[in-house]
Amino acid sequence: MNPFVKFMASAAGRITRVVAGIVLVALGLLVMHGVGGIIVAIVGLVPLLAGLFDFCVFAPLFGAPMSGPKIRAGK
């Protein structure tokens, strides 16, 4: 299993993604404003939701399943 995918599926990886997502949303809405800000906020929602609901959108690129529990189980 790819170490990047393994980290992303771990508890630390999930928290990292959630925090990064919140930071991006805050950056987009509070700092950037405008269309650019909205785009950054929407992009931020991806890691946020993926971290919260335990799936990894990049995992299939490394030949791993998207589901966090399946990655942790090494399936």
Add this chain to the structure above:
Amino acid sequence: MSEKDFVERLRSNPLPVVVDFWAPWCIPCRAIQPVVGKLGEEYAGRVDLWKVNADEQPDLLRSLHIYGIPTLIAFHGGEEVGRRTGAASAATLGALFESALTGNKPERNGLELADRFLRLGAGLALVGLAILSGLSGVSLLLAGLGGVIMFTAVYDRCPIYRMVSLRLKELFQRKPTGSSDGG
């Protein structure tokens, strides 16, 4: 039936018991009925399923500290090992039967506590950000999303959600009857 009689009956019963406290007017009781009946059949000969009409045994309910129905209590060797109040999924009810059989506490089929806090925190953060950015347009959507995320932290504890999801599951799993192949 008094609590004493009930406990005596439980202790003298050779098999572990799951007691279903229900009432005819109780909609969630009716919703879980097919699942409970199926589990009763599945565990027949290993776990007994008793049904107690809550309207007919108010004293017993009071003495067992049952404050809502449906309540299912798993007893092993006359001792309570697990209970569940409200409509629940087949997996949760199955875990209750299993705990009556083994005498162990039922396995939890819910979210981890850390997951709940993570979702609550993230939801709150989104609502906070939406408020800070002025609550208009995209921010309102973000606040709504934050609310939904917060709900996902506790959805499995919400009796209305449990009722609705059970009903929907029942509706979609119902096999079509009387279909004709002619044509």
